[in-house]
Every structure is written in C-alpha cells, then in structure tokens.
Amino acid sequence: MTTPSPSASQPINVGIIGLSAGGGWASMAHYPSLSRLPELFAIKGLTAGSPASAKLAAEKYRVPFYSDNPAELAARDDIGLIVVAVSLPQHQALIEQIVPYGKAIYCEWPLGTTPEQSRTLQQTAEKYGCRTFIGLQALTSPYVRKIKALLDDPAAGRLLSCTVRGSDPTRGFIVDPRYLYAQQQENGVNTLTIPFAHMLAALNLLTGRPPLERALTACLHPQVRRKDNGQTLRRTATDHVLYQARHTNGALTDVVYLGGGSGLAMQIECEHLSLVITANSGHIQYEPLTIEIIREGQSQTLPPHSTPAECLVETYRAVWHDLHHGTHTVPDFAYAAEHQQRVFDLAANPQP
Secondary structure (H helix, E strand, C coil), X not given: CCCCCCCCCCCEEEEEECCCCCCCHHHHHHHHHHHXXXXXXXXXXXXXXXXXXXXHHHHHHCXXXXXXXXXXXXXXXXXXXXXXXXXXXXXXXXXXXXXXXXXXXXXXXXXXXXXXXXXXXXXXXXXXXXXXXXXXHHHHCHHHHHHHHHHHCHHHCCEEEEEEEEEEHXXXXXXXXXXXXXXXXXXXXXXXXXXXXXXXXXXXXXXXXXXXXXXXXXXXXXXXXXXXXXXXXXXXXXXXXXEEXXXXXXXXXXXXXXEEEEXXXXXXXXXXXXXXXXXXXXXXXXXXXXXXEEECCEEEEEXXXXXXXXXXXXXXXXXXXHHHHCCCCCCCHHHHHHHHHXXXXXXXXXXX
16 A cells, blocks of 8 residues: 545545553644644544553544554555654554555654664665655744744854753653653663754754764763652663864854753854844754844844644644655655764764
8 A cells, every 4th residue: 555645635634653642742742733734634543552542542632543553554545644653662663563554654753762773664664665754843843944044144144153052851860750761771762862863953954064073972860760759760861962063164063951950042143143042941843932133233032933732833734745746845764864873973972
C-alpha cells in the first residue's frame, strides 16, 4: 500500500500513534495543532498502549478508529499520514511496524536513540517509499521565521555575535516520574539531544552553519530525586551543554544550556540591529517568544501571539504543502540522521 494521493478539496486523514486520554505530547501539541487546521487534516485513527487506553482516547477525542496495534492503523486505506508521538525508545520498533505500508510518516525528534539507528530507520523508510518528516518544528516556528526575516534584511548589516542562555526545566535535581527513562544516557533523551539540538537547528537556519564549532557536555546532577516519592535515583544523561562557534565572517556564537531552572535569553548582534529574545524555557521548538528589536537606539517589542499547544500549526501547514505539491520544506528522516550525527560528534569531540 502507498500513501493516498491527497486532493486539494479534501483534508489529509491522519493516524496518531501515542494519542492518550491521560496526556502526553500528542495530546498537548499534535492534537490541538491538527484541530486548528480542519480544512487540511482530519484525525481518523489512533493507537495507544492497550485496547482500553485506545478506547478511552478515541472517546475523548472523537476519533473513529482506535487500536493498540500500529500496523492496523497504518494498513487502513483511508489513512494518509501517520504521526509517531511516543517516547524515543519506542520509535524504532513502531516505525519498523508501519513502514511496510508506504504511508507518509511524521516522527517526533529525535528519530532514533543514536545516529546509527536513525540512519537505519531512514533507509528502511526509503526502501518502502515512505515520505518522511521529522519534528524539528523550530524551523517552521513563526517566531524563528520572523527573526530570520529581520536578520536577512540588508539593513541589519553583518552578524557580529549570538549568545544564548537556555534552561531545560526537566533536567534539574527534582525529576517528574514520567521522565524516569530520560535519566539514562542510552535512551537518547537529554539536554544535548532535545533543547540544545532544537536550538542548534534554529541557529543553523538563522545564522548558518559555522565552519568552526565545539561543545562541552556534562551530567552535573548525577543524583536526582523523584518528585512524587522523594526516592533518590542515579542519572547518567547529559544535563548541561556549552557550545561555541566561529562563523565564516568572524562572528561568534556562545550557547549554554542548564539542567533545571527556567527561561531563555537570546541576544543577536548585527552591525545595525540588536535582537533580544526571551521565553519561559530554553525549548525554542515550542515556546512562544518575545522579540525585542533595537535599531539606532529605538526599541520595538513583538509580544507572543500563540500558546505552546499551537507550536505545530505552521509545521503541519508545511507538511500539507509538501504532500500536495511535492516540495521538501519540512526536514525528513535523512535530515534527522545528519543533524543527530552532528550533535553526537560535538559531544564526542570537544576540541575544534
């Protein structure tokens, strides 16, 4: 089976793997963002961890088909796009079940727990002719796009520097029990691979990929405490990142991500423009941004105009356009493997 050819007069039917009545990223971001675009998408199916939980989710979200078997969802002729929105350690097994049906697949970032696993999944999807998309949604964020437009304006002058101080609230000393799996480095979910990797993708769009870059990483909270019962746990996952780069024109970038805390403070200096960007956390991929524009001593502030629950709206608009017009504006599994390799290489080789 292959992805049904989308018609301009009909929405693309979507099946979501991981949409739960009990919460999670699928219900927090994918469902509300898709629901904002009824002329483009219709949620027609879902899977959850058990038949009972799938039934509860289907009733809550009024989705006609439900199952605990992803292959059953992918096999349906009326489903054109499969969304994979589950914890990272589950990605490989789930994607291997659905790719034989040749459907378009949108998978949350990262694709696999390692670059090698991501490349394997990329190759498997290509083998079955699946159109693929990876969830690096900062690249389609209206806030990031606005920043890019400001930087691309010749009146801004050349880039001088970029500094970022970002928090990763879930990597502090106190741990939510939902994220116990993320305390172990081998599971691939940490400060380096999530908020920093999303920021690096955004910086790549905004200021270009620098020829000289390096990073230092550390686990500075090796002992953490469960929020619910106070139990002490061992953490091996990266929770602090320091990144530095020099661009072709000599401009410098300095990024620090801290495990725990709150806030994002980003400053971009050009010859004739300064941008000060702030948010509630360092997760640029979903946080609404406040952008202060400073020119010739005059300041203008652009306040946030959306909520975190709407962070995927523009991404899904771009996915729809790509599927309808054969374009490639949303990064795919090949991009995911390449970007993850870059992130891993930075951590493995701290010297430039």
